[in-house]
Amino acid sequence: MLLTYRALKRRALAKSLRITAPNGVDESSYVRIGGLDQWISVRGEDRSNPVLLELHGGPGASNSIFTPRTRAWERHFTIVRWDMRGAGRTFAAHGPAGQGELTLDRLYADALEVTDHVRARLGVPKVVLLANSFGTVTGLRLARDHPERYSAYVGTDQNIIAGGTDTSAYDDLLARLRGAGKRRQLSRLTAMGPDRAAWSPEEWSCYAKTVTTTDPLTYDTMKTVVVRSLWFSPLHTLRDLRAYLQGMTFSEQLGPQVMSLDEYAEGTAFHLPVFLFQGAEDVLTPPEPARRFHDQLTAPLKDFALIPDASHFAAFRRPDVFLELLVGRVRPVVTGVGVEG
Incomplete structure (x- = not known):
């Protein structure tokens, strides 16, 4: 019965995805x-x-499962989704032994190649760079270094890695565990300490899962948005979904690599428009560090917005609100249509 319902739902979603224009x-x-x-x-x-070129999160979590949820975006943008090495169909095609080097520097270099491929394939001089969650680490570096390739940077679920100086999200998690009487989880997270650069991939994964499952809104989003998108994706068979999850586990090794970065040291000067759109109630990548970074960066244009009733995965929990931000704030800037002066 469950598989029958899944098949019917996938068939309906596949029909809605047809592009006939x-x-x-x-x-x-x-x-x-x-x-x-x-x-x-x-x-x-x-x-x-x-x-619009997306850099997905995870690490290892392809955004392709969200294609039905973001169908309306495709009326206003050409959406390019890329399964990075270690993720989705790229992981499935080559297996864990065939992914090659899995480092931040390698993903950065790959992203530049993807950008140039897309520019040539679609015949455009620049693309909008949209990064979410883990992808924002690479996204900020690309936007900072290559304004000649990108017409704007849009970050959501924006990570601001500040060389280990900001432990607010970790401290808030401990307080939440303490208040809920979760002694076993509290003991483990306390033993790990606040220095994320010292965590193992397993500890990094433990932290992310604990944050996700102990915050009601984030947990609801995981169940109603992420898991449902996985299960009903018309673009993925059951075998594809198995590989999808295996890729996420494989890519956990990337987690600790980012924690020694310092975005402020790397630079707050950008030579392209920068937009940061955060879930107002995000506990995994809280809006406050992103807002502080936004306030200190310099750019030809910068903008910050909170998405209500959204935690992490804000763009996919509230795709309608996110589209309003894209169409109302980003699209006029990159097209020059509707922008005064």
């Missing part, structure tokens, strides 16, 4: 990036729309 695009294939065949999809109702 004469100037539309719906392509997906493996592209040779960094010496590895990596999966890239391109979808949109009108090729003349701005191109």
